[in-house]
Amino acid sequence: MTISGIPKIHTNLLWDLTLLFAILGILYFVFVFFFRNKLSRLALRRKNKREELAPIISNFLFHSPEDSKAEQKEYVELKIEIREYLGDQRFRKIISQILFDLQKDVAGGTRERLFKLYKELELHHDAFQKLESWRWETIAQGILELSEMEVGESYQLIRKFINDRRSVIRKQAELATVSLRSDGIDYLLDTTRHSISEWQQLKLIETLGKRTNYRPPQFKAWLLSQNKDVVLFALRLIKHYNQKGAEPSINELVKHKNDEVRIAAIQCIMDFHFQSAVPVLKKVFWNTSNTVKISILNAISALGSNKDIPFLKEVAKKESSFIVVGKAQSTINAIAPETILPSKDIIDLGGGKDRKDKAIAQNTEELNLNEEGQEATQSEEIEKETDLPEAIEVEDIEFFDEVEIPEPNKAKKIDEPFVPAFELHPIEQEYGSSMDELLGLVSSHGEDFDSSDLMGTYDKISYSEKSKLVSKLGDSKDDRELPLLEYIAANETDSELRFQAFKKIQSIQEDAKDPGKDPSTDGFNVPLEQQSIFYPLYHYTDEIDAKLILLDELIAVGDGRDVPFLQSLLSTEEAPIMKKVKKAIALLKEEKNDLKSRPNSKKEDGVEDNPTEQVGMEEEIPFEKDERIPMELFLLYEELGIESASEPEKKTSPFDFELSQEFFLEMDSNLTTNQNGRNE
Amino acid sequence: MPKRRLLLAEDDHMLASLLKYRLERDGYEVILEYDGKAVKEKLQGEIPDVVISDIMMPYFSGIELVDHLRNSLKSDVPIILISAASNDENIVSAFEMGANDFISKPVSPSELLARVSREIKRHYCT
Numbered sequence: 001m002t003i004s005g006i007p008k009i010h011t012n013l014l015w016d017l018t019l020l021f022a023i024l025g026i027l028y029f030v031f032v033f034f035f036r037n038k039l040s041r042l043a044l045r046r047k048n049k050r051e052e053l054a055p056i057i058s059n060f061l062f063h064s065p066e067d068s069k070a071e072q073k074e075y076v077e078l079k080i081e082i083r084e085y086l087g088d089q090r091f092r093k094i095i096s097q098i099l100f101d102l103q104k105d106v107a108g109g110t111r112e113r114l115f116k117l118y119k120e121l122e123l124h125h126d127a128f129q130k131l132e133s134w135r136w137e138t139i140a141q142g143i144l145e146l147s148e149m150e151v152g153e154s155y156q157l158i159r160k161f162i163n164d165r166r167s168v169i170r171k172q173a174e175l176a177t178v179s180l181r182s183d184g185i186d187y188l189l190d191t192t193r194h195s196i197s198e199w200q201q202l203k204l205i206e207t208l209g210k211r212t213n214y215r216p217p218q219f220k221a222w223l224l225s226q227n228k229d230v231v232l233f234a235l236r237l238i239k240h241y242n243q244k245g246a247e248p249s250i251n252e253l254v255k256h257k258n259d260e261v262r263i264a265a266i267q268c269i270m271d272f273h274f275q276s277a278v279p280v281l282k283k284v285f286w287n288t289s290n291t292v293k294i295s296i297l298n299a300i301s302a303l304g305s306n307k308d309i310p311f312l313k314e315v316a317k318k319e320s321s322f323i324v325v326g327k328a329q330s331t332i333n334a335i336a337p338e339t340i341l342p343s344k345d346i347i348d349l350g351g352g353k354d355r356k357d358k359a360i361a362q363n364t365e366e367l368n369l370n371e372e373g374q375e376a377t378q379s380e381e382i383e384k385e386t387d388l389p390e391a392i393e394v395e396d397i398e399f400f401d402e403v404e405i406p407e408p409n410k411a412k413k414i415d416e417p418f419v420p421a422f423e424l425h426p427i428e429q430e431y432g433s434s435m436d437e438l439l440g441l442v443s444s445h446g447e448d449f450d451s452s453d454l455m456g457t458y459d460k461i462s463y464s465e466k467s468k469l470v471s472k473l474g475d476s477k478d479d480r481e482l483p484l485l486e487y488i489a490a491n492e493t494d495s496e497l498r499f500q501a502f503k504k505i506q507s508i509q510e511d512a513k514d515p516g517k518d519p520s521t522d523g524f525n526v527p528l529e530q531q532s533i534f535y536p537l538y539h540y541t542d543e544i545d546a547k548l549i550l551l552d553e554l555i556a557v558g559d560g561r562d563v564p565f566l567q568s569l570l571s572t573e574e575a576p577i578m579k580k581v582k583k584a585i586a587l588l589k590e591e592k593n594d595l596k597s598r599p600n601s602k603k604e605d606g607v608e609d610n611p612t613e614q615v616g617m618e619e620e621i622p623f624e625k626d627e628r629i630p631m632e633l634f635l636l637y638e639e640l641g642i643e644s645a646s647e648p649e650k651k652t653s654p655f656d657f658e659l660s661q662e663f664f665l666e667m668d669s670n671l672t673t674n675q676n677g678r679n680e
Numbered sequence: 681m682p683k684r685r686l687l688l689a690e691d692d693h694m695l696a697s698l699l700k701y702r703l704e705r706d707g708y709e710v711i712l713e714y715d716g717k718a719v720k721e722k723l724q725g726e727i728p729d730v731v732i733s734d735i736m737m738p739y740f741s742g743i744e745l746v747d748h749l750r751n752s753l754k755s756d757v758p759i760i761l762i763s764a765a766s767n768d769e770n771i772v773s774a775f776e777m778g779a780n781d782f783i784s785k786p787v788s789p790s791e792l793l794a795r796v797s798r799e800i801k802r803h804y805c806t
Contacts, residue, residue, distance in 0.1 A: 047693075054694055058701035062789075098694055105695045105764075108788030110702075 049094050056082060057098060061113045086121060096123040100145055115150050124151045131157055140172045147176035155180045163193050171200055178207045182214055185237075189222045195229040201236055220246030228258050235264045244272050251277045254284055259292050266295040275303050282311050290321050297327040301334035309335060458488065464542075464574075466497055471568075474504030475527065477511050500571055532565035534558070544574055551580045555587055563588055683709040684800055685726075689719045689733040689745065690762065695787070699732075702789040703796070716740025720748060727755050729804070730796055735763035735770055743774050750778040758799035762787055 056078050063075045085091045099118050103111055118124065127149075130142025143161065146154035158180065161173030174192070177184035185208060196204070208214060222234035223246065231253070238246055251274060253265035262284075269277040281296045288296070297315070300308055312335075315328040329340050458466065470488060473481040485508070488501040529535060534554050538547060554562055566588070569581045686708045690696035693714065700710045711728060713719045717739040723731075731749065735742035742761045749755045761774050764785040771782050780803075781795050 051693060051697070054697035055701060057694075058698045061698065062702055062705060102694050102698065105692060105786050106698065106789065107786035108790055110698075110789050111786070 046094055049091070050098055053095060053098060057095075057102070057117070060117050061110055082121070092123060092126055095121065096126060096145070099123065100148060103148060118149045119151065124149065124154070127151070128154065128157065131161075136166045136169055140168050143169070143172040143176045147172075147179045150180070152180055155184070159184070159187055159191075162188060162191055167194075170194060174200065175203060175207055178204050179210075182211060186217055189219075189225065189230050189234065192230060193227060195227075196233050201233050204233075205237070205240055216241045216243075218245065219243060220249050223249045223253060228256075228261055231256075231261055232264050235261075235268050239268055239271055247272070247274050247276065250274065251280050254280050259289055262288065262292050263295045266292070266299050270299045270302050273303060278303050278308065282308070285311075285315070290324055293319075293321075293324050294327050297324070297331045301331040304331070304335050306336060309339070458484070459491075463494065463497075466492075466494075467500070470497060470500045470504060474500070474507060475530075477508060479508055479511075482508060496571075503571075528561075528564035529568035530565070532558075532562040534562060535565050538565075538569075544577060547577055548580055551577070551584055555584045558584070558588055559591075560588060683707060684730065685709045685711065685728040686796065687711045687713065687719065687722060687728040687731045687733075689713045689716070689731070689737060689742070691715060691734060691737050699787070699789060699792065702793065706793055708796070714738075716742075716745060719745060723749065723753060727753065727757050729757070730799055731757055731759045732792070732796065733759065733761055735761055735774065743770070743777055743779075746774060746777040746779050756803075758803045760792070760795055760799060762792075 059075060059078055060082075063071075065072075067075070082095075086095075096118070099114055103114050106114060124146060127142045127145045130138050130145070131154075133139055133142070139161070143154075143158050146158065155177065158173050158176045161169050162177060164170045164173065174188055174196070177188050181187075185204070188204075208216070216237070219234045219237040219241065220243065222230050223238075225231050225234065235250070235253070237243075238250070250265050250268050250272075253261055254269070254277060256262050256265065266281070268274075269281075278300060281299055285293060285296050293315075297312075300312065304312075309332055312328045312332045316325050316332070319325050319328065332339050458469070461469070466488075470485070473485055482505060485501045485505045489498055489505060492498045492501065534550060538550055541547065554566070563585055566581050566585045570578065570585075684707075686703060688696060688700055688703070688710050690699065690712075691714050696712055696714065700712050703710045711722060713722055715738040719731075719733065719737075720740060727749075731745070733742040733745050737745075740748070742763065746759050746761070749757060749759065758780045759778070760781040760783060761779050762783050762785060763770060774782060780799055783792060783795060
C-alpha cells in the first residue's frame with residue numbers, strides 16, 4: 001500500500017470525536033461524583049440514625065420492671081416513639097441491622113434480650129419477606145438473619161432451601177437448619193441431594209458444637225445413604241462424636257466403590273482401632289487404587305500383627321508401584337521393627353549372604369513369636385513368598401531347616417525353628433566371612449565354589465579384571481584354584497598374565513608341599529603384603545587417580561613394612577601406578593638404609609629394644625639422663641629459693657648448653673646475697 | 681460517695697453506647713472515646729479511676745494505650761482490655777505491658793460490670 005492509498009481523515013471529524021469523548025469523560029466523572037456523594041450521605045444518615053437509636057435500644061435492652069418510675073415512663077415513651085418509626089421501611093432496615101450487628105458483640109442475658117426485642121419489634125417478618133425474593137443474595141441474607149437472631153419459626157421456611165440449586169443459598173440453609181433445631185442435622189442428612197463440601201462439613205460440626213445440651217443421634221444410620229457426601233459426613237460425625245457402635249457398617253464401607261468413602265472409612269477404622277477390619281482391608285487391597293492401598297497399609301501398620309507380615313511381604317513382592325512397595329516395607333518394619341534393613345546403595349563388604357541369612361533368621365524368629373503359632377509348612381510358604389530387598393533364596397531357607405543342633409535339656413518340636421545355641425555379635429556376623437577371607441582362613445568364594453565355572457567366563461572379562469582375578473586366586477593359597485590357574489597359564493594369550501598364573505601355581509604347589517612354612521607370612525598366617533594398612537584401602541577402589549593419591553600418602557607416611565605390599569603391586573598394575581610403586585619402594589628402602597646407618601640404632605630390626613625404631617620412619621629422639629632442666633625453670637627455682645636449685649653440684653647440670661665458669665660464679669654470689677637479704 | 685469515673689475506649693459506636701448505658705445505670709460516670717488518639721488526649725488532662733479499652737482501635741491500639749499509661753504517664757490505674765481477637769499473643773503482651781484484666785468479645789455487660797467492680801475494690805478499697 002502506498003501513502004497515496006491511505007484514506008483522508010477530516011480534521012473536523014477528529015475535533016468532533018475529541019469533543020464527544022471529553023463530554024463522555026466529564027459525564028462519567030459527574031456520575032461517579034454524584035453517586036459517591038449520595039452513598040456517603042446515605043452512610044452518614046445511617047450512622048446518625050444508629051447513634052440516635054443506640055440509647056433507645058440500650059434502654060430497651062436493659063429495661064427492668066423494677067426501674068424507677070421516671071425510667072418506666074421514659075421506656076413507655078420510647079416504645080411509642082419507636083412504633084411510629086417502625087412504619088418507615090428504611091428505619092426498620094436500620095434497626096434490624098443494628099440488632100444484627102450488636103448480637104455479635106454481646107453475650108449472656110443481653111443477647112437473649114436482644115433476640116426478644118428483635119421479635120417484639122416484628123423485624124423477623126422483614127427477614128421472612130427476604131426469603132421470597134428472587135435475588136439469591138437477599139434470600140441468603142434473610143436466612144442468615146433469621147438463624148443468627150434465633151427465630152425458631154423460620155425453621156420450616158428455611159429447610160426447603162436445603163436442595164436449592166443455588167449453592168450459596170443451599171449452604172446458608174444447611175447451616176441455619178442445623179443451627180435452629182437440634183433435629184436439623186437429621187433432616188439435612190435425610191434430604192440433601194447435593195454434595196457437602198469439607199469446609200461446609202466443618203462449619204456444620206462447629207454449628208452443632210455451639211448448641212447447648214445437644215445429644216447427637218446415631219450417625220451410623222446415614223452410612224446407608226445413597227448420597228456419598230452424606231456417607232462421608234456421617235463418617236466424620238461418627239468420628240467427631242466418638243460413636244464406636246458402627247463398627248460392622250464402617251468395616252463394610254471399606255468395600256465402597258468410591259475411594260473417598262473407602263479412605264474415610266479406613267481413617268475411621270484407624271481412629272477407633274477396629275482390629276476386626278484387618279481381614280477386610282487385606283481382602284479389598286488388591287482391587288483398589290494406590291491411594292487407598294497406602295491408606296490400607298497405614299491402617300495395617302497401626303492395627304496389624306505378626307500374622308499380617310506374609311500379606312505385607314506379598315504386597316512388597318507383587319506390587320508394581322514403588323510407593324506402595326515402600327509403604328508395605330515400612331509397614332512390616334512398623335509391626336516388626338528392623339525386619340527389613342536398608343539395601344539400596346549399600347556397599348557389599350562380603351557379608352551379603354550373611355546379611356540375607358540374618359534377615360531370614362530374624363523373620364523366622366518373628367514369625368514364630370506369633371501367639372497363635374503357625375505350622376511348619378506355612379512357615380516354608382511364608383519364606384518362599386518373602387521378597388526382601390536382599391532377595392531371599394529358597395536354598396538359604398533350607399540351610400536353616402537342615403541344620404540340627406542337639407539340645408539335650410529341651411525336648412523341642414520338630415517344626416520348631418532353628419535357634420542357634422550361641423549368639424554372634426551382629427558385627428561379627430556381618431563381617432565374619434570377610435574377616436576370614438582377609439585372614440586367609442577360608443576360600444574367598446565359599447565352600448561350594450568351583451573354579452571350573454569361571455573358566456568359561458574368564459575369556460570374556462577385561463585385562464584388568466583378569467589381572468585381579470589371577471592375583472586373588474594366588475593370594476587365596478587354595479589348591480582348589482589350581483585348575484583355573486593352570487587353565488590361565490595354558491590358554492592366556494597375554495604373556496604377563498600367563499607368567500603371573502604360572503608363578504601363582506608354583507607358589508600354591510610349594511605351600512601344599514610344606515604347609516608349615518609360609519615365606520610370605522609372618523607366622524600369623526597373614527601374607528606380608530596384607531599387613532600394610534594401605535592394602536585394604538588400595539583394593540577398595542578401582543580408580544587409578546585414587547590409587548596414585550594413596551601411593552603418595554604411602555610415600556609420605558609409610559615404612560619398611562609397606563614394601564612387600566608395594567612389591568605385590570609391581571606385577572599387577574597399570575603403568576603410572578607401576579612407576580609410582582617403584583619410586584615408593586626406592587624411597588622407603590632408602591629411608592630404611594638411613595635408619596640403619598645412624599649411630600644410635602642398636603639393632604637392625606630393633607623392634608624389641610628401641611621403641612623409636614619400631615616406628616621406622618620416625619626420628620630417634622636423644623634422651624639425656626643427666627636431669628638437666630630448662631633455664632627458665634632454673635631461674636624460677638632460684639627466685640623461689642628451692643634447694644635443688646642452689647646445690648652447687650647440680651648447678652652445672654640444668655643446662656643443655658655450655659656456660660662459662662665465670663657465669664656460674666657470678667650467679668652463685670648473687671644467690672648468696674639474695675638469701676642473706678631474706679634472712680635479715 | 682462520689683461516682684467512679686471510667687474511661688471507655690471502643691470504636692464500635694453501638695457497642696460503646698450499649699456498654700456506656702449499662703455502666704451508667706450501675707452508677708459509674710463514663711467518658712466515652714472512639715479512638716486511641718482521643719483517649720490519649722483525654723488522659724493528658726485527667727486520669728480516670730478505671731480504663732476500659734478495646735485492643736483494636738484507630739490510631740493507637742489498646743496495648744499501646746497500656747504502655748502509654750504505665751510508662752509515659754507512670755499511672756497504676758486499673759486497665760481492662762476488650763478484644764475480639766482472643767489470640768494468646770495479644771493477651772500475653774497486654775498483661776506484660778501492665779493490663780489488669782482482659783475480657784473477650786462477645787462481651788457480656790454484666791460480666792464487664794463485675795470485673796470493673798472487682799478492679800475498683802482491689803485498687804481503691806484495700
